[in-house]
Amino acid sequence: MAPRLSVLRAALHCRSFHRAAAASLLLLGALGYALLGSRILHSPAAAPSAQRLWEALRPTSCDGFPIPARASIGELRGQPIPLLRTLTHRDRLPDLANDLNLTGRAVELGVFRGEFAEANLKTWRGRRYYLVDLWAATDCVGGDGGACVYSNGSRSYDKRTAELRMARLGERGRGRFELVQASTTDAASRFADGFFDWIYLDATHTYAAARQDILTWWPKLRVGGLFSGHDYQFQHQTIGQGYTFGVRDAVDEFASQRNIRVYSTMESYLPSSISSSAPSKIGALRGWGLLCAPS
Numbered sequence: 001m002a003p004r005l006s007v008l009r010a011a012l013h014c015r016s017f018h019r020a021a022a023a024s025l026l027l028l029g030a031l032g033y034a035l036l037g038s039r040i041l042h043s044p045a046a047a048p049s050a051q052r053l054w055e056a057l058r059p060t061s062c063d064g065f066p067i068p069a070r071a072s073i074g075e076l077r078g079q080p081i082p083l084l085r086t087l088t089h090r091d092r093l094p095d096l097a098n099d100l101n102l103t104g105r106a107v108e109l110g111v112f113r114g115e116f117a118e119a120n121l122k123t124w125r126g127r128r129y130y131l132v133d134l135w136a137a138t139d140c141v142g143g144d145g146g147a148c149v150y151s152n153g154s155r156s157y158d159k160r161t162a163e164l165r166m167a168r169l170g171e172r173g174r175g176r177f178e179l180v181q182a183s184t185t186d187a188a189s190r191f192a193d194g195f196f197d198w199i200y201l202d203a204t205h206t207y208a209a210a211r212q213d214i215l216t217w218w219p220k221l222r223v224g225g226l227f228s229g230h231d232y233q234f235q236h237q238t239i240g241q242g243y244t245f246g247v248r249d250a251v252d253e254f255a256s257q258r259n260i261r262v263y264s265t266m267e268s269y270l271p272s273s274i275s276s277s278a279p280s281k282i283g284a285l286r287g288w289g290l291l292c293a294p295s
Helices: 031-041 044-055 090-099 115-123 152-167 184-188 207-220 247-257 279-284
Strands: 105-109 128-133 138-140 148-150 177-181 196-201 221-230 262-264 287-290
Touching: 090 115, 090 196, 090 221, 090 287, 105 115, 105 207, 115 128, 115 152, 128 152, 152 177, 184 207, 196 207, 207 221, 207 247, 221 247, 247 262, 247 287
Parallel strands: 105 128, 105 196, 128 177, 196 221
Antiparallel strands: 138 148, 221 287, 262 287
16 A cells, blocks of 8 residues: 555655655654754754754655744754654644645544634634534444444534534634534545545544544545544543543554654643543543655
8 A cells, every 4th residue: 555644644745755655644753852852953062963863863754845944843954854843732733734834625533512623713724624523423332332432312412512613713714614424434435535735533543443534534635734633542441341542553553554753742641540421531632643645
């Protein structure tokens, strides 16, 4: 499979340099390098060491892909360092998309009650934002509709809340968003490959389901686009027979197979006691992204 590809595709499409590389997930990994690099770069006397540090980074499929200075972690010899800046929270993703000049079309999978979408539309300067959610029982344990992270009992309320959040955007949201009530698989079939500048995944969280969403939506990202998501971690919820988050495995596997660097936001993890009774708290978990793109 041809390679495609920062809390954050916490990824930019590298097609223009490597047709085999793919769009990026804003997986803000390599955080250690970013922090160490920023300390060294602010010390003129350490310039040689800084040069050796960046030259020692492992080669990736996206090497040579230009990152605007405002989206980079810093400069070296007057040139932006080819690493995305560290994000403290997934709420900074729309700022990053702006700085990467990704202001065309975006899609969020797994909208819930529209809180993240509302915040994004207040900051992101893009033209069109698609909100995809089934607004029915989802993220169920072993297909058991009675043991789901999001159950049918609240989904009509969730959708109505999302609609109200979009409405209260007023002029800032007029003509800039569209709600798509469908599964992630069905929704993907409605869009052409390379359609989106920025994709954000937060609909499914088991390894198998997250992996499938990544593979399905990756081609929908344009070259140089941002591919990102949420819940970049391992977590176990005590519902049904038990539900284990596998997003991190799915993301790391995808990036490794394509030799793309993963980035993650700096949000704190929640205690392992998180349960389905408090789905809104999931918003505190880390985001991910990749820098590069599909070919």
